[in-house]
Amino acid sequence: MSLAVSPQARDALQAWLETARALKGQSDNTEAAYRADVLGFILFMTGYRGDAQGLGALARISTTDMRAFMAHLRGQGASPRSMARKLSAVKSFYRFLADREGFEPTAVLSARAPKFQKKLPRPLTEDAARAMIDSVGDQGREDWIGARDAAVVTLLYGSGLRISEALGLTGADLPLGDSLRIRGKGGKERIVPVLRVARNAVETYLRLCPYEMTPGAPVFRGQRGGPLNPRLVQKVTAAARMQLGLPATATPHAMRHSFATHLLQAGGDLRAIQELLGHASLSTTQAYTSVDQVHLMKVYAAAHPKAG
Structure with a gap:
């Protein structure tokens, strides 16, 4: 199926993946998922629009095209979480194209991902x-x-x-x-x-x-x-x-969730726990911990340099 992708689009996809790896150090599994997501998007547009999606065709993607793509994913039974991930990969690819090729990415970037309830981890006692x-x-x-x-x-x-x-x-x-x-x-x-x-x-x-x-x-x-x-x-x-x-x-x-939660409940510093878990974002660490809001605010009050 990759034959439907023009050499220019294939080269751009590879350049985007290599740039993302260099800047973010993403894993092989993440890179493979991103490649599949964007390739799936390009192949859908090939069938939907009836021609190979070279860079020129990709630059002309419209809001209507994006709605058709999201409807296609929904029709395939993709979950809201999966649809959001695929759309995020496509948007990241288009931001790269906007910088490298001078694309106008508004039609793609304005596409809305379906809302879904994030599953919060449930640690053990x-x-x-x-x-x-x-x-x-x-x-x-x-x-x-x-x-x-x-x-x-x-x-x-x-x-x-x-x-x-x-x-x-x-x-x-x-x-x-x-x-x-x-x-x-x-x-x-x-x-x-x-x-x-x-x-x-x-x-x-x-x-x-x-x-x-x-x-x-x-x-x-x-x-x-x-x-x-x-x-x-x-x-x-x-x-x-x-x-x-x-x-x-x-x-x-x-068990990993529990490690983080029990440390925080014992008065551990949120940023120190972030380092122990290897999270790039503090918000990810917060999602890993299951503590009541009052306790969390006490930790912030004790740790934040501007508190008190």
Whole structure:
């Protein structure tokens, strides 16, 4: 289908992706999603307008064309969240074209994304988080597998790691110290604390693990010795939450939410927590934390240089 895209448009798309990567350090997955979103837009316009969408044709996109595109997405069953993401990618592409090619992007930039309710994360209580770790460790058919799963979930909660970050640890990161250097989304590095309980959990797993731990090998192994699949972590967490009677929102990622929320509830500084989580925006960190507004304002009052 990419044959319907002119070489000029294809080159512009690649240049935009490369610029976005250089400026924002976005991940391979994000780049692939952006490429698919914009390519989908160009291909739709090719069929809708009946000709290949070179730069000249893309410059003539109208408000009516944009409405047709949004209707097309809706007709395909795209969710409001998905439609908003696709439109955001197209708008970003057109801002790039406006700067590079002198496009007039108003028709595209004025297109409205559908409204949707953002799903706020639901962290666990401290007791539920501890119970989850214990229960996950009891799910494994073999002792080393139970110890492995408990170590992974302990790192999610104790250090605020994403699943991909925990499973990305290699033998070169061992032995774990008081802190750990993590390369997160977009290649951004951060230093996270490693609590003794997390170090102990990893050490217990390593003592039981039947596979040799070399510097380049993944710390967390699947049953046959390969890298642990994140779906297995999700599966064992689902089994644990059912056993404990916890809601469906008690996912591995909820352990990371809980890390942030419990730190803030204990009086932690919002910006420090932002750094620990590796968020580019403070607003993202706020969405991760589930605390009452009164407590949040107290934290701001205590931390803000102009407060008081």
